[in-house]
Amino acid sequence: MSEDRAFDRPRAAYAADPDRSRGRRLPEPGSPTRSDFQRDRDRIVHSTAFRRLTHKTQVFVSLEGDHYRTRLTHSLEVAQIARSISRVLGLDEDLAESVALAHDFGHTPFGHEGEDVLDRCMADFGGFDHNAQSYRILTRLERRYAGFNGLNLTWETLEGLVKHNGPLADASGNGIGRYAGRVLPHAFRSDPDFLGLEPWTQPSLEAQVAAIADDIAYDAHDIDDGLRAGLIEIEDLRGVPLVGDFLREIEERYPGLERPRVVHEIGRRVLTRMIEDVIGETRRRIEADGVDSIDAVRACPRMLAAFSEPMEEAERAVKAFLMERVYRAPSVMAVRDRVGGIVADLFDVFLRRPETMPDQWRQDLDPADESQLPRRVCDYIAGMTDRFAFQEHRRLFDATPDLR
Incomplete structure (x- = not known):
């Protein structure tokens, strides 16, 4: 490896190495910088798709307020966490950030x-899956x-x-995991x-x-948005595993602390504890499974980056709390019904x-291929931001639901 390239850095034996990449579909010359x-x-x-994340819903429709997470702010937060973990484990931070x-x-x-509505609309034409759509954007739709x-x-x-959530199929091509059956x-x-x-x-x-x-x-951040909303x-957080412990810590150390600071302290403690747990558990799994190369990572029968068992149990409890109190809150569900329409x-x-x-979405349509137009419509709608979809509905229909 050359010593005069500013982007070179030490990496673990099991890390991805850009110098040994399997390459791009269309070969390109490398960059000196x-x-x-x-x-x-x-x-x-x-990319255009990255900018569109600015106005795409995370939990709360982006028209509802400027301080809730959007797909963009969420992706930036995921990238920061991924880089932090990768740095400690000796992985390639840039690859982790790209995926995030x-x-x-x-x-x-x-x-x-x-997504659910679009999948139902496409039921007779191959369905819709957001992970597969990401792949479609990155390999075909960005122009x-x-x-x-x-x-x-x-x-x-x-x-x-x-493989954002692990392997998709077995060696025979049959779906596994979320695609099982x-x-x-x-x-x-x-x-x-x-x-x-x-x-x-x-x-x-x-x-x-x-x-x-x-x-x-x-x-961490859906707790913050749920409190903000x-x-x-x-x-309500006192009985939630992990989170309730942090709340008690904060109250003991900072009695009378104002609410916004309490909320932030809870969030940062959740982040720190979970990140440290993943680092420790991942190291334990790497050692226990004798993983010493990226090929060994890919051949491993289990995911190596994971929570410890106690943290996994606590994390499931946090998700269950958020599902009941935030994601399925009556006000959130009421808006979901309207946006689905x-x-x-x-x-x-x-x-x-x-x-x-x-015009660009109608070019080169083959009248003999009955599935081509629905897929083109699906691609067009999937790429819309909340704001643009709302505006398009107002342009084409006499009445558009109030989303605020």
Whole structure:
């Protein structure tokens, strides 16, 4: 390895190495100032899909207020956590950051409700899956470069995005994990290069770290947003494992502390404790499984980046609390019902009247392929921000639901 490149740094034997990347689909000359994984990160940050995350719902519809998390702020927080863990473990921080920054690209407007509705609309045409849509965006839909569609990312970054939650299929191509008993999503099945990503193996440790950083960010910051929205109160946290302990620590050390500082102190303690737990457990698993190379990581029968058993139990309790008190709160569910109608209406009108879509989304349609128009409509809607979907509905319909 050359010593005159500023981006070189020591890494563990089991880390991904940009100098040994499996390359890009279309070969490109290397950069003298950036590693291949750094170039991936930069392409992701400068992409259209990344900017759109600014106005896409995390939990609260982006029209509801300026201080709630959006897909963009969430992705930045995940990237920060992933880099912190990767640095301590000797992993490639740039690869972990790339996966973290792009992991939500495929999400529709209006959060999970938008995804559920779009999946129902596409039931007869291959369905919709946000992880597969991220892959579709990065390999086909982004159109910025003269020589290729997509971003032409490295094999390792695409692998990390595809296997965000672990292997997708067994060696025979049958779905496992979240795809058990189902065919793989259309975006994977329709890409002849997809199997080259070896969906039956574990992802790199960098990708595993990005995935668990996603969980950590959700837990800490959805508590914060739930408190900010008034869906939960600080007193409600006393009985929540881990979180209640932190609340008592804060009250003992800082009696009478004002509410905003208490909220922040809880969040940062949750982040710190979970990050430290993942680092310790991951090290234990690496040692116990004798992992000494990235090939050993991919061949391992289990994920290596993980919570310890006690922390995993506490984390499940936090998620259950958030599910009941925040994600399924009556006010949140009422908005979900209304935004679902917006997505369904848009899909219906674009399918019946494709001339209402911009020209670029109607070009080169094959009348003989009945699935092509629905997939084009799906791609168009999935790429919308909350704000743009709302505006499109107002343009095309006489009445649009109030989302505030």
